[in-house]
Amino acid sequence: xxxxxxxxxxxxxxxxxxxxxxxxxxxxxxxxxxxxxxxxxxxxxxxxxxxxxxxxxxxxxxxxxxxxxxxxxxxxxxxxxxxxxxxxxxxxxxxxxxxxxxxxxxxxxxxxxxxxxxxxxxxxxxxxxxxxxxxxxxxxxxxxxxxxxxxxxxxxxxxxxxxxxxxxxxxxxxxxxxxxxxxxxxxxxxxxxxxxxxxxxxxxxxxxxxxxxxxx
Amino acid sequence: xxxxxxxxxxxxxxxxxxxxxxxxxxxxxxxxxxxxxxxxxxxxxxxxxxxxxxxxxxxxxxxxxxxxxxxxxxxxxxxxxxxxxxxxxxxxxxxxxxxxxxxxxxxxxxxxxxxxxxxxxxxxxxxxxxxxxxxxxxxxxxxxxxxxxxxxxxxxxxxxxxxxxxxxxxxxxxxxxxxxxxxxxxxxxxxxxxxxxxxxxxxxxxxxxxxxxxxxx
Numbered sequence: 001x002x003x004x005x006x007x008x009x010x011x012x013x014x015x016x017x018x019x020x021x022x023x024x025x026x027x028x029x030x031x032x033x034x035x036x037x038x039x040x041x042x043x044x045x046x047x048x049x050x051x052x053x054x055x056x057x058x059x060x061x062x063x064x065x066x067x068x069x070x071x072x073x074x075x076x077x078x079x080x081x082x083x084x085x086x087x088x089x090x091x092x093x094x095x096x097x098x099x100x101x102x103x104x105x106x107x108x109x110x111x112x113x114x115x116x117x118x119x120x121x122x123x124x125x126x127x128x129x130x131x132x133x134x135x136x137x138x139x140x141x142x143x144x145x146x147x148x149x150x151x152x153x154x155x156x157x158x159x160x161x162x163x164x165x166x167x168x169x170x171x172x173x174x175x176x177x178x179x180x181x182x183x184x185x186x187x188x189x190x191x192x193x194x195x196x197x198x199x200x201x202x203x204x205x206x207x208x209x210x211x212x213x214x215x216x
Numbered sequence: 217x218x219x220x221x222x223x224x225x226x227x228x229x230x231x232x233x234x235x236x237x238x239x240x241x242x243x244x245x246x247x248x249x250x251x252x253x254x255x256x257x258x259x260x261x262x263x264x265x266x267x268x269x270x271x272x273x274x275x276x277x278x279x280x281x282x283x284x285x286x287x288x289x290x291x292x293x294x295x296x297x298x299x300x301x302x303x304x305x306x307x308x309x310x311x312x313x314x315x316x317x318x319x320x321x322x323x324x325x326x327x328x329x330x331x332x333x334x335x336x337x338x339x340x341x342x343x344x345x346x347x348x349x350x351x352x353x354x355x356x357x358x359x360x361x362x363x364x365x366x367x368x369x370x371x372x373x374x375x376x377x378x379x380x381x382x383x384x385x386x387x388x389x390x391x392x393x394x395x396x397x398x399x400x401x402x403x404x405x406x407x408x409x410x411x412x413x414x415x416x417x418x419x420x421x422x423x424x425x426x427x428x429x430x431x432x433x
Contacts, residue, residue: 003264004278008256011282015252015289023245026293084296086304087391152294154287154308213287 030148037144038171041137045175048133054181060116061178067108068177072170075101079167080145091159098166098200102193105173106185109192113183122184127191130180134195137172138165142203146210153211161207162200169196234258237301241288245295256285259305262382266306269378270313280316284309303388306379310392358415365414373407376400 021029053061078097082088089097113119145164153160173192180191237258243251260281267277287308288301295301366374372393379389386397393400 003260003281007278007281008253008260011256011260011285012252014282014286016249018286018289020290021293022247023293023295023297024247082296084299086296086299086301087307087388090387090391090396091394092396149294152291154291155304155311213290 026148026152033144033148034141035144037141040140040144041172041175044133044136044140045179048179051178052181056118056181057116060112060118064109064112065174065178067112068105069174071104071108072101072174075104075170076167079163079170086155088156088160094159094163094166098163098170098196101170102173102196105170105177106188106193109177109183109188110185118181119183119185122182122187125182125184125187127182127187127189130176130182130187130191131195133179134169134172134176134192135198137175138168138195138199139202141171142168142199142206146203146206150210151213153207154213157211158204158208160211162204164207165203166196166200168203169199172199234300234302238299241292241295241301242297245292245297252285252289255288255301259302260285262302263305263309266378266382267309267313269374270310271317276316280309280312283312287312300388303384303392306382306384306388307392361415362411365411368414369407369410373403373410376403377407380404 051061075097078089078101079094110119142165145168146161149160149164172195176192182188182191237255240251240254240258244255263281263284264277267280271277271280284305288305369377372395375393376389379392384392386400389400390397395403
């Protein structure tokens with residue numbers, strides 16, 4: 001089948017009739033929206049009391065936060081960048097990045113806290129407050145990421161949204177870790193790890209609606 | 217993997233390649249409206265060749281090509297400079313054709329019956345353009361056997377084989393089809409084994425009859 005000669009003219013005319021932001025405009029909008037999301041999360045963090053050392057030695061706080069930031073940073077980088085390809089990273093890589101970063105954070109926090117003898121059971125702190133805070137910290141950057149990518153993911157809107165959600169959840173882990181002194185394993189799983197899954201699910205649902213490009 | 221240079225005829229007569237299209241798409245993402253014509257010249261014939269194997273109606277193919285370019289245009293702000301535009305376009309076209317097929321419910325499994333091949337991605341015919349009469353008969357017979365054998369493949373195997381003939385890498389085919397590179401290799405291997413077996417079985421009866429006729433005892 002040879003293409004009809006007027007198809008090119010029709011395609012160029014239809015493309016010319018619908019404005020689309022250039023790369024520079026898109027990058028500016030993304031930086032602005034995502035930046036607002038991060039600033040919003042920081043405002044919520046400081047309204048909740050900010051850094052809380054409590055009974056923890058400052059070196060423990062520094063070590064857990066630094067280690068968490070590195071582990072989580074690698075996970076976020078894998079989740080929100082596309083590795084130089086318009087096809088993005090394979091789903092297996094995205095899932096592995098989220099799971100390994102979350103597991104790495106728990107292992108790091110638990111191991112360091114064990115070294116300081118601070119992993120004792122703390123039944124009156126099951127982790128619901130941390131769960132709520134983590135979702136609140138992560139929701140604003142997630143909203144910023146989803147709005148900045150609105151109608152710009154023709155291929156995998158659901159997976160992209162889920163990756164953004166997991167990335168936002170991992171980011172909130174670092175903030176909550178600065179705030180929360182508890183290193184009791186069930187608390188870590190409920191209050192610090194579960195929100196990553198919840199935000200990934202929320203990102204998938206919203207992403208499938210917001211990021212998809214509608215047919216003209 | 218080294219990128220294969222595939223020339224396509226541009227309006228100005230100069231051959232444009234997939235690398236030209238990648239650069240042109242990057243320029244278009246930067247705001248150079250003229251660059252989209254180069255992207256069209258390279259991508260549109262390949263998309264037509266790809267879609268022709270998935271969709272029956274010519275008007276639907278045109279519509280899908282137009283929709284694919286519209287989506288590329290809408291997402292141009294997200295284009296990564298240096299990224300390959302062709303796998304992206306194939307993946308968008310495939311998504312759109314599946315979506316369109318769900319609505320129309322009229323997809324055909326595979327069609328090798330068309331006599332021309334002007335829309336093939338490489339823009340060259342499957343058989344030589346100047347064959348002898350015997351070659352033509354043989355090629356037609358082989359084509360029929362191949363078409364019959366292709367019809368026995370599963371939809372997943374056919375899709376993997378189609379994309380492999382478009383010179384996409386295993387990883388890119390895996391992404392387009394939503395599977396793994398190992399899965400793609402397995403599908404292509406099984407498809408080729410099935411085709412080989414089917415063609416061998418078609419030749420085998422005549423090969424076994426011939427000696428029997430020569431020596432009836």
